[in-house]
Amino acid sequence: MAESERGPRERMVFSAAQLIRREGVGATGMREVAAHAEAPRGSLQHYFPGGKEQLVDEAVGWAGRYAGRRIARFLAGLPEPTPGGLFAEMVRQWTDEYEREGFAGGCPVAAATVDCAESSASTREAVATAFATWTGPVAEALTDMGVPGERAGALATLMISALEGAILISRAEQDTRALTTVARELGPLLDAATHTAG
Template sequence: MANDTRQRLLEASAQLFREQGYAGTGLKQITTAGGAPWGSLYHFFPGGKEQLGAEAIAHSGARYERLFELTFARGGEDIVQCVRDFFQLSVDALEKSGWADGCPIATVAMEVASTSEPLRHACAEVFASWEAAFARGLAGAGIPPERAAELATYALAAFEGAIVLSRTTHDTRALRITAEVVATTLRAELPAA
């Protein structure tokens, strides 16, 4: 039961941070959304909102990394289609959520990068894990590891920027175009069959 309450608080935090940012989310709102008593928040997160935020970022980051890895696993050999599929997941999420469901990490990272070292560090760790997962996928497709790491940085930066543009303009055009440019770039990097 206790772990269930902790999990609900993490998931509620992650969802609210993704939709309205870290500063725009209050602790009372988190406990209400998580269906948890007020006192449980400080029981599980004695460091308060900052500790909860860092753990929610890590929790969201791990979930999205698994989603990324599942997308690669389903796509098999076609790494380019895997990338398109991953971008499409974000297109679908943004449209379905009325533009509220952006990247759970970038939403917080842009707010806290210069105001909270623990939260900045948590975001940086997630982005690094995503880059590493993407690089592993590219290396598995035959791209040399050093180049795969560079392309992973490029693809993640393009993806995050496209989410910000799409969310801001309420139009998924930036995500769709970026998906195709990234896919074309990766296709050119793949070894000849």
């Protein structure tokens, strides 16, 4: 996750996502973002003339693309790709983080949904786009594994739904139980979809 030395603009977007997923959108201040990114405060209004809304939108977009990119990397790391195996990897990213760094952060996209879905139309659309750019690669991977096209999208939505919910519960309980449970229960069911027509 520790990105190499990018430009200050990208660093601020990245930092915004980091802070949002920990504290929520409302509790994340612009000054705080600049400080976290070690970027000058004056750059905020220069790079993000649209203000906080623009910054949040871009952070959400960044998170969506990041999640989408991870899918390809998960697949590359899997000797024999199966839907359940992919889902296990998606879950494992979170259990690993929670065991390594504690339960401080959640999903920034979920945070933006909760905080902005009603108040900011543009952010709500950014969130919808982020979910789409995440679901897309998952559905594509499922079809490559032999899941019928119509079900692939549906199962991708199910996977991401279950993951997002389990993240919430695990964070509240400060325990990875929900995440591991969801992976264990849903994995076999996903694998079954490879063999049967939906």
